[in-house]
Amino acid sequence: MSSPRLRPPNRLYDAYLIDLDGTVYRGERLLPGAGETLQRLRGMGRRLVFLTNEAARRREDFVEKLAGMGVRADREEILSSTMALVTFLNETLPGGRLFVIGASSLHRELAEAGFELSEAPGRIQAVIASNDYEFDYRKLRIAYEAIREGAALYATNPDRTVPLASGGEAPDTGPIIAAIEAASNHPLDAMVGKPSGAMAKAALRLAGVPVAGCLLVGDNLETDIRMGVENGIPTALVLGGVTSASALKVASIQPDFVLGSLIDLIAPGSDWEAQERLPGGQGAQA
């Protein structure tokens, strides 16, 4: 039986929008039961969309990483903040000149998408803030000068920290945004990853089913659960990632459901066998 603080859903959804880091895996380690649960949902004909605010990898890299853990994912099922950023920039600043603070793969993706990367403050039209393990004073100064000359400030994600495979967390994009905002006295102009409406819309488009048939599953109240709440998508929080049971208790944002792990999406003792035989399901017969 689940502990009293858990509140798993008592039905299946047509589509599951599932956060990756802290929900499916932690760093390089698959979380207990995640692989079996995803396989079972897939076997029951449920649509899966994987969401990530990590901008340091390409879709293929996520597919490969999951495959290495024995989890099948198709390229078209992955939605990253990098994809949301490219879509956003194509709409607002096509072919624009960018100063990118972020991983080398983010630089590459933006260059390949037709944007010019520049470190000359007078040429830069937008500063892109993302997690960058080599963030330093030189980059902060270029961002500061570019924004003073009129550049916009965009970010891939607002996360304060990223969970580490070894346990604990490390600084993510949030503190980098804060440093640039503090220096330039210019607030962030747009954020495109979770919990933005742009990311929600893109996720629902990939899911391809009405919003009430979707369940958004994640470990972060400020990104995953907030995105669901603000966009009318039912939500389930997985404890043990970046959110503890005690933090949840006092949080202003509350999920519809609370899980100990992904296994709780298919709770034992429920009438799952009957549900698996419903149209849309193709699971095992009793």
Ligand SMILES: [Mg+2]
């Ligand atoms: Mg997460």
